[in-house]
Amino acid sequence: xxxxxxxxxxxxxxxxxxxxxxxxxxxxxxxxxxxxxxxxxxxxxxxxxxxxxxxxxxxxxxxxxxxxxxxxxxxxxxxxxxxxxxxxxxxxxxxxxxxxxxxxxxxxxxxxxxxxxxxxxxxxxxxxxxxxxxxxxxxxxxxxxxxxxxxxxxxxxxxxxxxxxxxxxxxxxxxxxxxxxxxxxxxxxxxxxxxxxxxxxxxxxxxxxxxxxxxxxxxxxxxxxxxxxxxxxxxxxxxxxxxxxxxxxxxxxxxxxxxxxxxxxxxxxxxxxxxxxxxxxxxxxxxxxxxxxxxxxxxxxxxxxxxxxxxxxxxxxxxxxxxxxxxxxxxxxxxxxxxxxxxxxxxxxxxxxxxxxxxxxxxxxxxxxxxxxxxxxxxxxxxxxxxxxxx
Amino acid sequence: xxxxxxxxxxxxxxxxxxxxxxxxxxxxxxxxxxxxxxxxxxxxxxxxxxxxxxxxxxxxxxxxxxxxxxxxxxxxxxxxxxxxxxxxxxxxxxxxxxxxxxxxxxxxxxxxxxxxxxxxxxxxxxxxxxxxxxxxxxxxxxxxxxxxxxxxxxxxxxxx
Numbered sequence: 001x002x003x004x005x006x007x008x009x010x011x012x013x014x015x016x017x018x019x020x021x022x023x024x025x026x027x028x029x030x031x032x033x034x035x036x037x038x039x040x041x042x043x044x045x046x047x048x049x050x051x052x053x054x055x056x057x058x059x060x061x062x063x064x065x066x067x068x069x070x071x072x073x074x075x076x077x078x079x080x081x082x083x084x085x086x087x088x089x090x091x092x093x094x095x096x097x098x099x100x101x102x103x104x105x106x107x108x109x110x111x112x113x114x115x116x117x118x119x120x121x122x123x124x125x126x127x128x129x130x131x132x133x134x135x136x137x138x139x140x141x142x143x144x145x146x147x148x149x150x151x152x153x154x155x156x157x158x159x160x161x162x163x164x165x166x167x168x169x170x171x172x173x174x175x176x177x178x179x180x181x182x183x184x185x186x187x188x189x190x191x192x193x194x195x196x197x198x199x200x201x202x203x204x205x206x207x208x209x210x211x212x213x214x215x216x217x218x219x220x221x222x223x224x225x226x227x228x229x230x231x232x233x234x235x236x237x238x239x240x241x242x243x244x245x246x247x248x249x250x251x252x253x254x255x256x257x258x259x260x261x262x263x264x265x266x267x268x269x270x271x272x273x274x275x276x277x278x279x280x281x282x283x284x285x286x287x288x289x290x291x292x293x294x295x296x297x298x299x300x301x302x303x304x305x306x307x308x309x310x311x312x313x314x315x316x317x318x319x320x321x322x323x324x325x326x327x328x329x330x331x332x333x334x335x336x337x338x339x340x341x342x343x344x345x346x347x348x349x350x351x352x353x354x355x356x357x358x359x360x361x362x363x364x365x366x367x368x369x370x371x372x373x374x375x376x377x378x379x380x381x382x383x384x385x386x387x388x389x390x391x
Numbered sequence: 392x393x394x395x396x397x398x399x400x401x402x403x404x405x406x407x408x409x410x411x412x413x414x415x416x417x418x419x420x421x422x423x424x425x426x427x428x429x430x431x432x433x434x435x436x437x438x439x440x441x442x443x444x445x446x447x448x449x450x451x452x453x454x455x456x457x458x459x460x461x462x463x464x465x466x467x468x469x470x471x472x473x474x475x476x477x478x479x480x481x482x483x484x485x486x487x488x489x490x491x492x493x494x495x496x497x498x499x500x501x502x503x504x505x506x507x508x509x510x511x512x513x514x515x516x517x518x519x520x521x522x523x524x525x526x527x528x529x530x531x532x533x534x535x536x537x538x539x540x541x542x543x544x545x546x547x548x549x550x551x
Contacts, residue, residue: 022549
């Protein structure tokens, strides 16, 4: 029986993630130095893990409110006000989700009517475009460029805009480019959003990992709070990827709409993860900053090495990704990545896994040990010089 | 804090060639900076952190609480320095609270440590009392967990 005929059309037409394809090649190899991982190399700080163990011992094994534990929402409200300069009511303007990914999915499903157009900048996190498609929206990619350090510009937004655009998704700092926008650029984007009457979904998961300048949330700009759903989580800053815990803050009517979808699908995020998240916000700042400082130094090292090797690499202002331009090797990014993997056992993810605009680039995650980074750089150097000789 | 000191503190056991790459210095520069740190008394030495529980190391370790009489002019320093000079003494700290010095001692046997305490330490002029505690087992040393090996979490090799 052909079971595939039962699959919904919009799912069948959804392309597989490019990362998935690459993962299968890498998974078969041994002793690979992987710069392909989108998560911190640190385990979650022990005090956070210990608080989850304690919660389990105390019998915290039950459902929570659909919106999440009020204690966590209060802690988030304080944290967001202190670090992002925008205040949300814990009672009705915050919802706890299973990672930011769920928050994004909820927003898409709660806001998009079939055919609504959603703008997002690209290259970007792999699930943006599919999340839009799965909610029956139309994805409108806006390119970002190396010449702008992959900041999103209003000129690009204006050029990509088409009638029918309803939402704008932002991810600053950005996975995979590490690009972000300074305050003036964010103000210009906000102005554009108001002009075109766009609601903004702002995924700020990498905001704590901003190395230069101050991170500005679009939600904090005058008049923007009512137009922004602020999405954030614990995965990157607190090294909690496996806990799947995130949140969304926004106008109560929008949070209520997202909550409807959430309560009929996920019901609530895991209580243990919620308990751990409270600990992270209350006592995790120091360990978070220590990890950020280490990423910062590793970034400086690997970006410098890429440039020395001859793979032009802009300085990513945030996140833990470098996004070097590999086109100087004369190879397409995928061929370069596969060649590097086979010859030197170093894994980087081809930029096109993050959208067509990633063409010519590869993503290298520097959230790994110095020893690994030094060795990876040596191997990449050897491989690139070898390619140059062949030419 | 100097970049080279920061790098050493991060705990990575990098050799000078690797340190040179990270700091963008020549190996000779790294050697020179290390020599300067030694000369200025910042870098006292570098030692591996070993788990000798499964080796026939025969080392007995003890922690000794020592009460001493402070001296006019010098306070606790003269006596503390005198105690610190013994080869048996691994570390020595001046403490607040019910005793003055906390002394970590290594010896090849229980008898040797006992002899050190009874013959050398407690007979010093100015030492009022000692309380010796022998270490039974070590769980964590200088930031490293000993026998508690975290299970190697299965990390994906590529993730979004």
